[in-house]
Amino acid sequence: MLTRKQHELLLFIQRRLEESGISPSFEEMKEALDLKSKSGVHRLISALEERGFIRRLPNRARALEILRQPDDVSGSARPVPSNVVEMPKAKAPPAPAPANDVIEIPLHGRIAAGVPIEALEDSQTLPVPAALLGSGEHYALEVSGDSMVEAGIFDGDFALVRKTDVARDGEIIVALVRGEEATLKYLHREGKMVRLDPANAAYEPQVYAANEVQVQGRLAGLLRRYH
Numbered sequence: 001m002l003t004r005k006q007h008e009l010l011l012f013i014q015r016r017l018e019e020s021g022i023s024p025s026f027e028e029m030k031e032a033l034d035l036k037s038k039s040g041v042h043r044l045i046s047a048l049e050e051r052g053f054i055r056r057l058p059n060r061a062r063a064l065e066i067l068r069q070p071d072d073v074s075g076s077a078r079p080v081p082s083n084v085v086e087m088p089k090a091k092a093p094p095a096p097a098p099a100n101d102v103i104e105i106p107l108h109g110r111i112a113a114g115v116p117i118e119a120l121e122d123s124q125t126l127p128v129p130a131a132l133l134g135s136g137e138h139y140a141l142e143v144s145g146d147s148m149v150e151a152g153i154f155d156g157d158f159a160l161v162r163k164t165d166v167a168r169d170g171e172i173i174v175a176l177v178r179g180e181e182a183t184l185k186y187l188h189r190e191g192k193m194v195r196l197d198p199a200n201a202a203y204e205p206q207v208y209a210a211n212e213v214q215v216q217g218r219l220a221g222l223l224r225r226y227h
Helices: 004-020 026-032 038-050
Strands: 054-056 064-066 102-112 125-129 138-144 158-162 172-177 181-190 193-197 206-209 213-223
Touching (some): 004 038, 004 064, 038 054, 125 138, 172 193, 181 213
Antiparallel strands (some): 102 125, 193 206
16 A cells, blocks of 8 residues: 555656656656655655665666556555555566666767767667666767767767657757757757757757757766776
């Protein structure tokens, strides 16, 4: 048995993981559940963890994993007290990859974080700790340029990208421009136009017709090598 707030939080975390592969922040959870403080979120997270519905991945911020999830969000047909909901039995999800596992994902050349350059396709792969990736299919691109430095993305970083053709305004995406050039930018839609914003005041936004820009993925994480 879960309280209504515990049930709401579990469903909210599940939706965010399915949409973006990234756990919501405590601030986002607080707002979604209309709580007054983050301490309430901490208590709900701890309760769900104790009951075996979620677990926190070690050594990672915003790292929550759903272990059990409801098959039917409407709940049981029999009466239950108004302040609790009964969780139906759920099928066990696939066992999560251990945090120290390494996954080989495709490495598709270099992507411009400044002026767009041609996206290179090749057969290389990049070993990535499984704990850095959420659900879905991923690939990697090596960042070239400095136009995203204010977002903490630097030349030579490896962008870990969740493959998708949809994204929300304000997300950092891989945009394929006019079918031949790729760039890493913030996405903003303006009517029939698409604006790709840098994270560096030295660069100007890039504006294209909506049919000239194709979303090829959302940024899921970064790898950085120190020499």
